[in-house]
Amino acid sequence: GQNIDQPTEMTATEGAIVQINCTYQTSGFNGLFWYQQHAGEAPTFLSYNVLDGLEEKGRFSSFLSRSKGYSYLLLKELQMKDSASYLCAVMDSNYQLIWGAGTKLIIKP
Amino acid sequence: GAVVSQHPSRVICKSGTSVKIECRSLDFQATTMFWYRQFPKKSLMLMATSNEGSKATYEQGVEKDKFLINHASLTLSTLTVTSAHPEDSSFYICSARALAGYNEQFFGPGTRLTVL
Numbered sequence: 428g429q430n431i432d433q434p435t436e437m438t439a440t441e442g443a444i445v446q447i448n449c450t451y452q453t454s455g456f457n458g459l460f461w462y463q464q465h466a467g468e469a470p471t472f473l474s475y476n477v478l479d480g481l482e483e484k485g486r487f488s489s490f491l492s493r494s495k496g497y498s499y500l501l502l503k504e505l506q507m508k509d510s511a512s513y514l515c516a517v518m519d520s521n522y523q524l525i526w527g528a529g530t531k532l533i534i535k536p
Numbered sequence: 537g538a539v540v541s542q543h544p545s546r547v548i549c550k551s552g553t554s555v556k557i558e559c560r561s562l563d564f565q566a567t568t569m570f571w572y573r574q575f576p577k578k579s580l581m582l583m584a585t586s587n588e589g590s591k592a593t594y595e596q597g598v599e600k601d602k603f604l605i606n607h608a609s610l611t612l613s614t615l616t617v618t619s620a621h622p623e624d625s626s627f628y629i630c631s632a633r634a635l636a637g638y639n640e641q642f643f644g645p646g647t648r649l650t651v652l
Binding site: 460462467468469470471472475524526527528529 | 570578580582585627629633640641642644645646648
């Protein structure tokens with residue numbers, strides 16, 4: 428079966444750095460997405476990785492290792508507004524997104 | 537950037553009534569639209585995939601006669617929840633993909649359905 432694993436909840440301090448991990452097992456691979464979702468709102472796109480390596484976009488970076496079935500989202504200089512759920516999703520061979528359950532990130536002052 | 541709208545954003549209805557939710561791609565043509573449902577503190581669950589001009593493909597366990605999907609144009613897909621019941625209360629989110637082979641999905645803002 429297809430499976431996406433990510434931690435249920437993480438806590439970090441304002442101004443610090445946090446890394447959210449995601450491991451996956453899917454039938455085929457056409458890229459990995461990270462989305463941010465605030466409570467009661469739809470997900471918003473953060474990053475897309477299809478090749479191994481690190482993609483940096485401002486305070487957020489995303490890393491992918493296809494051989495390990497592993498990705499992480501790195502958030503730097505955390506701000507209170509970063510408190511949200513972070514969803515890892517993998518696009519399988521049918522171009523369907525397989526979603527993780529999301530990681531709730533709590534930022535403390 | 538690509539914008540997807542949903543209407544209504546929030547709806548409260550009585551049990552047994554039908555509710556239609558619209559999903560529109562405002563500045564691009566969406567060959568494929570996706571309908572998701574999300575229960576509180578749960579992950580997104582794909583309900584169905586709709587391609588313009590053809591019948592929707594429903595995920596296992598989703599009743600196609602209860603959740604009617606129409607994708608009549610490249611900018612509009614509708615989800616109709618027929619004979620809604622309280623257990624259908626959820627957050628319904630659509631997303632749209634612009635071109636075949638282009639992988640990013642753009643999400644609408646979601647529709648909060650409450651069935652009394």
